[in-house]
Amino acid sequence: MIKISVDNKEIEAKEGANLLKTCLLNDIYIPNLCYLDTLEHPPASCRLCFVEIEGRHGPVPSCQIEVFENMVVKTDTPAVRRLQRTALELLLSVHHVDCGHCPANKKCELQRIARFLKVGLKPKRLEGFLKDQETMDDHPFLNHHPNRCVLCGKCIYVCREAHGTPLMDFADRGFKTLIRFYGGKGSNPFPCNQCRRCIEICPVGAISAKGQTETAKS
Ligand code: SF4
Ligand code: SF4
Ligand code: FES
Structure with a gap:
């Protein structure tokens, strides 16, 4: 086992484990939509799971990263949140938000992520296309x-x-x-x-x- 630091919390992980999965298993939530832990090559298509890693330039999608000894990760930087909010708003701009008539209402990951990122489900910044x-x-x-x-x-x-x-x-x-x-x-x-x-x-x-x-x- 190795030690890594995420948001100043020290956690233990298996060397080479997936960073997103490691964070989720340790109750550190990172927004994500396309990751499945049984996927050998996660597609990284939702562009939501960004984090910053000490020594790396700019945010990276955590579902693509393997953990290593003494890794230092931040999940809540302004650059991370900016990218996540933009990705979410793009998704919402092609989404028919009608939760009251949707079978996923109250169990929906999009609702959860919007709440977490403090983004309204009907953002005004982008024109909607359906x-x-x-x-x-x-x-x-x-x-x-x-x-x-x-x-x-x-x-x-x-x-x-x-x-x-x-x-x-x-x-x-x-x-x-x-x-x-x-x-x-x-x-x-x-x-x-x-x-x-x-x-x-x-x-x-x-x-x-x-x-x-x-x-x-x-
Ligand atoms: S139908 Fe559901 S599970 Fe399939 S691609 Fe669309 S959102 Fe993902
Ligand atoms: S519950 Fe989720 S999928 Fe359904 S309309 Fe609302 S945001 Fe969209
Ligand atoms: S979970 Fe979708 S890009 Fe990482």
Whole structure:
């Protein structure tokens, strides 16, 4: 075991452990949306988990960093908060905030991060853009809500883990990127009715079971 310092708190960790995971395990919260501890190569797509490390120039995403002996980490510097707030505001600028009708309400990571960073869910700094399609309902058991999706990719990963090959993936590019379901043809019917891992892993309310009440995530 090695010792590192995070926000002046000394903690023990295994050499080479993931910094974000180490902080979370030690009750030091760092906003994050796309990290899963079973992922060998975290995608670092949400750009929320920044920290500053003594000896390194500028903030770095903690989900990409391995801990080392005597590492000194700060999670709450002005530069870190500036980057995190900007990343959150960008996410919110393409998000249909309607928590009262969302199954993730009160369990939503976006709500948690907005509260933590003291950013309103409807920031005025950026103009909002929404995708045309509010709900994609072509799957027999699931609905996808592109304007709630933060494109973290966790649903694709857990689907691949459960079924060998993912039954969903990113489709389109840039602003149009969304999650699309595949499979369900011929001898490969959708196993989603018994699975639902994607609903459970989704940090927001972007996938819901058909017929699920729109105010409570099961
Ligand atoms: S995902 Fe749902 S609960 Fe979370 S901020 Fe968006 S509308 Fe609100
Ligand atoms: S549907 Fe949910 S889990 Fe999947 S990419 Fe969107 S936000 Fe992430
Ligand atoms: S959790 Fe590190 S970039 Fe998303």
